[in-house]
Amino acid sequence: MNKNVSTPPESMKSVSMEELNIRIINIKKHLDKRLLILGHHYQTDDVIRHADERGDSFALAKIASQTDAEYIVFCGVHFMAETADIITSANQKVFIPDVTAGCFLADCARSDDVEDAWEEIRSAGSFRTIPITYVNSSAELKAFCGKNGGLVCTSSNAGAAIDWAFERGQKVFFFPDQHLGRNTAFNMGIPLNEMILWDPEEPLGGNSIEAIRNARVILWDGFCIVHLEFNAEYVNILRKQDPSVNVIVHPECNFEVAQTADYMGSTAYIIKMIEQSPAGSHWAVATEKNLVNRLKKQHPDKRIEILQSFEPYCKSMAQITVLNLAHQLEQLSQGNLVNQVIVDKKYRKEALTALNRMLELKI
Numbered sequence: 001m002n003k004n005v006s007t008p009p010e011s012m013k014s015v016s017m018e019e020l021n022i023r024i025i026n027i028k029k030h031l032d033k034r035l036l037i038l039g040h041h042y043q044t045d046d047v048i049r050h051a052d053e054r055g056d057s058f059a060l061a062k063i064a065s066q067t068d069a070e071y072i073v074f075c076g077v078h079f080m081a082e083t084a085d086i087i088t089s090a091n092q093k094v095f096i097p098d099v100t101a102g103c104f105l106a107d108c109a110r111s112d113d114v115e116d117a118w119e120e121i122r123s124a125g126s127f128r129t130i131p132i133t134y135v136n137s138s139a140e141l142k143a144f145c146g147k148n149g150g151l152v153c154t155s156s157n158a159g160a161a162i163d164w165a166f167e168r169g170q171k172v173f174f175f176p177d178q179h180l181g182r183n184t185a186f187n188m189g190i191p192l193n194e195m196i197l198w199d200p201e202e203p204l205g206g207n208s209i210e211a212i213r214n215a216r217v218i219l220w221d222g223f224c225i226v227h228l229e230f231n232a233e234y235v236n237i238l239r240k241q242d243p244s245v246n247v248i249v250h251p252e253c254n255f256e257v258a259q260t261a262d263y264m265g266s267t268a269y270i271i272k273m274i275e276q277s278p279a280g281s282h283w284a285v286a287t288e289k290n291l292v293n294r295l296k297k298q299h300p301d302k303r304i305e306i307l308q309s310f311e312p313y314c315k316s317m318a319q320i321t322v323l324n325l326a327h328q329l330e331q332l333s334q335g336n337l338v339n340q341v342i343v344d345k346k347y348r349k350e351a352l353t354a355l356n357r358m359l360e361l362k363i
């Protein structure tokens with residue numbers, strides 16, 4: 001256990017929500033420009049109201065790369081805080097109110113397995129393969145991409161990242177999210193029969209040498225447990241009820257859902273599309289419930305619903321609460337730098353190379 005880790009003490013658990021909010025507001029005033037709180041769109045309303053900036057992974061990574069704040073508190077999941085730590089300067093410190101807030105998707109790709117797959121792909125023939133890691137991945141995998149001529153992408157720039165890779169190589173090795181890779185590559189005109197799935201449990205990822213040689217895109221067998229809750233059958237049900245419904249989905253959804261949707265894009269894209277739509281329009285949205293419910297509240301003149309009969313939500317994102325945010329800030333205001341996220345030195349330089357390649361993409 002990291003001795004830097006701190007959770008709210010028992011005595012704090014009986015403090016009212018109102019009091020916790022007041023404490024957060026007062027500490028923010030006290031720390032002023034020394035502190036920046038970043039909030040991902042999947043955070044609850046209670047937490048995100050305290051964020052100085054909110055956004056998706058891409059927007060938050062950009063903001064982190066541009067701020068001068070000494071303390072950056074990340075209300076999101078661990079890989080996002082790691083990314084912020086890589087991208088900020090040595091005198092800035094990044095914290096997450098619950099260090100155990102991981103990401104199911106990021107955990108789908110272990111670095112050892114990716115390294116093994118890389119060797120097997122390379123031994124299949126002499127072609128240049130460019131690795132791309134979705135930002136939902138460990139710092140170690142970002143460093144792997146930096147070292148091997150690849151880059152990081154988010155759902156906002158996956159297409160540009162794949163273009164970048166094909167300008168430099170013949171194949172793309174995309175991890176950990178197979179759906180983002182497949183949906184994006186297909187929309188760029190790459191047919192499904194030029195993509196293969198890599199199952200790390202199988203020799204050669206479950207493929208023949210010939211299939212590896214012929215593939216243009218090699219997709220890691222990873223997925224987001226939240227976005228996999230959406231299905232194409234439900235789209236058909238909704239369309240029967242209202243043929244005018246606009247179906248908009250996040251690219252972490254499966255291929256069938258993506259194909260039945262009217263629009264597909266990052267959370268930033270989903271927000272923009274709904275904001276710009278006319279009053280009275282009807283939207284069915286396939287992404288995490290906190291964002292969809294917030295959009296619903298912000299646009300009472302539009303009919304917005306989640307693309308499912310229940311509300312898929314991310315348990316990891318929900319680990320950040322007003323209680324642990326208040327505790328985090330109280331500790332910082334007392335000079336206790338708890339829950340700091342520090343990326344191992346041996347990954348920093350190459351991970352930064354891969355992140356900078358992403359930040360330099362023209363989108």
Ligand code: SF4
Nearest residue numbers: 103104105224226314
């Ligand atoms: S919604 Fe999915 S991809 Fe996003 S943090 Fe949760 S598990 Fe990870």
